[in-house]
Amino acid sequence: MNAHHIVKDMETQTQPLVRAAGVNKIFGVEPSGVVALKDIDLEIRPGEFVCLLGPSGCGKSTLLNAIAGFSLPTSGTLEVSGKPVTAPGPDRGMVFQEYALFPWMTVEANIAFGLDIRGTGSEEKARIVDELLDMLGLKEFRHRFPKDLSGGMRQRVAIARVLALDPPIMLMDEPFGALDALTRRSLQDELLRIWRSVGKTIVFVTHSIEEAVYLGSRVVILTYRPGTIKRDVTIDLPYPRDSNSVEFNAIKKDLASLVHAEHDRFALDERKGLTLD
Amino acid sequence: MTRTLFRNLAVPVVLLVVWQLLSQSGFIKPVILPSPVAILERLWTYLLPAQTYAESAGFADWMWSSELLSDLVASMRRVILGFAVGAGLALPLGLLMGTDRRFEAYLNPVVQFLRPIPPIAYIPLAILWFGLGDPPAIFLISIGAFFPVLINTITGVRNVDSIYVRAATNLGADRMTMFRRVILPAATPYVLTGMRIGIGTAFIVVIVAEMIAVNSGLGYRILEAREYMWSDKVIAGMIAIGLLGLAIDVGVNRVNNHLLRWHRGIES
Ligand SMILES: Nc1ncnc2c1ncn2[C@@H]1O[C@H](COP(=O)(O)OP(=O)(O)OP(=O)(O)O)[C@@H](O)[C@H]1O
Ligand SMILES: [Mg+2]
Numbered sequence: 001m002n003a004h005h006i007v008k009d010m011e012t013q014t015q016p017l018v019r020a021a022g023v024n025k026i027f028g029v030e031p032s033g034v035v036a037l038k039d040i041d042l043e044i045r046p047g048e049f050v051c052l053l054g055p056s057g058c059g060k061s062t063l064l065n066a067i068a069g070f071s072l073p074t075s076g077t078l079e080v081s082g083k084p085v086t087a088p089g090p091d092r093g094m095v096f097q098e099y100a101l102f103p104w105m106t107v108e109a110n111i112a113f114g115l116d117i118r119g120t121g122s123e124e125k126a127r128i129v130d131e132l133l134d135m136l137g138l139k140e141f142r143h144r145f146p147k148d149l150s151g152g153m154r155q156r157v158a159i160a161r162v163l164a165l166d167p168p169i170m171l172m173d174e175p176f177g178a179l180d181a182l183t184r185r186s187l188q189d190e191l192l193r194i195w196r197s198v199g200k201t202i203v204f205v206t207h208s209i210e211e212a213v214y215l216g217s218r219v220v221i222l223t224y225r226p227g228t229i230k231r232d233v234t235i236d237l238p239y240p241r242d243s244n245s246v247e248f249n250a251i252k253k254d255l256a257s258l259v260h261a262e263h264d265r266f267a268l269d270e271r272k273g274l275t276l277d
Numbered sequence: 278m279t280r281t282l283f284r285n286l287a288v289p290v291v292l293l294v295v296w297q298l299l300s301q302s303g304f305i306k307p308v309i310l311p312s313p314v315a316i317l318e319r320l321w322t323y324l325l326p327a328q329t330y331a332e333s334a335g336f337a338d339w340m341w342s343s344e345l346l347s348d349l350v351a352s353m354r355r356v357i358l359g360f361a362v363g364a365g366l367a368l369p370l371g372l373l374m375g376t377d378r379r380f381e382a383y384l385n386p387v388v389q390f391l392r393p394i395p396p397i398a399y400i401p402l403a404i405l406w407f408g409l410g411d412p413p414a415i416f417l418i419s420i421g422a423f424f425p426v427l428i429n430t431i432t433g434v435r436n437v438d439s440i441y442v443r444a445a446t447n448l449g450a451d452r453m454t455m456f457r458r459v460i461l462p463a464a465t466p467y468v469l470t471g472m473r474i475g476i477g478t479a480f481i482v483v484i485v486a487e488m489i490a491v492n493s494g495l496g497y498r499i500l501e502a503r504e505y506m507w508s509d510k511v512i513a514g515m516i517a518i519g520l521l522g523l524a525i526d527v528g529v530n531r532v533n534n535h536l537l538r539w540h541r542g543i544e545s
Pocket of ligand 1: 027028034035036054055056057058059060061062063207
């Protein structure tokens, strides 16, 4: 399946994969509580690559964790595949910024973990693991422990671990935030390749405007406190994108002005010592 | 290279020579402090099999007639048994107390109350309860091993990084899988630290227990030697105890390093 087919599927399929309607999330109790999400309405369709963009503290992780089922909304409707989210599940594979690989398992065992739980037969499991090791260039590391891998390699393992379960949705919280620029770009390219070849829906949190425009078929910008949707933009540039092109930079500039306005409000709070983190 | 070797050996060699000269000159009585050479000789006879080698009896019989070897084995056996009982009880209890706050709240006061009582203080009670022989010894050793393993296991489970739990939950882990494949391995560094301390304590306790409750093993042997005023054998026994302790520590370290080969900071 390539990206064009996915776009066609989107048009025929009416039901969104993720649907948030009037979602609120409040940490603590008002009035002292933090309103992390306020009135979020968002529909994500199969095959989309949605980037959640915004300054630190605007609620990106909160929204992602709500979809993942880690931390449910205080109020509002949140559905995945038409069913309300009540708990975490392997249909929403999560990739964390801190990799969160199990350090006591080898690369291979990490990737197979979800399949073990699912009870996949050993032949099938070996096939899937081999395929993923191959796809992510991890073959020669299969018997290594995570401590022996670079950050980029670790994140590849984390992606493979999630892909092993073939989830319709992949949730990624600043997955490349801790990587150097070159590793970051190569992982971005790899992720795009995977997205376009296996037809996943990806929700990707970032605070890099460049990264959002490079990756997203759609970019959702959140406001800072309370977290609401400020702008929902479809990025029409064809893949692979050229980050030096005029169009790319025009979009980037557009989004930057929106994000920076939010960032200034964040920075003001920070000076006043209002941020909790 | 030669410099460090010199620095490391200079003081011990000087001490031994001075010691030997003092003993030889009759300045110190052998009963108070026998000469190093006498101690080495005694260690050697302690190690030598008592029986003369006979084809008919076989090699094993001959070897085990060595007093030192059979003492080593007797002490080791008690350490292992006592440790197995103590750690075997502490590990599941610690895992439970670490995971279940309520369970922990019920048991914590008792644990905190009993923990500071040194295992040796249980000696009278151990003898009242179990009489003499192996049972009170094993009881005492298991108490020595119990608390370090318990406390470290609880801490280990408490300190499991929640990111692993979240990742495993996300991948569909049920409670059993979470416990077996996430909590337990994540807590191993602490558990193993507890076991190492526990073995160390067990080793201290075994020597004391053997002095009191049984008539075999290294602890018994050096007390027995004192009764005959064989100070050379007392010190030979102490050396054997030291070497066994060192061997245990090296062995435990090896096992730890293997089990923690995935851990940061430990290079395999
Ligand atoms: N468990 C919590 N308890 C209280 N407040 C919280 C909690 N988690 C998040 N918050 C607050 O909710 C707001 C949104 O947090 P969130 O982590 O979603 O931000 P973010 O956009 O992911 O930021 P970052 O880019 O720094 O990761 C922040 O103001 C934060 O302080
Ligand atoms: Mg975040």
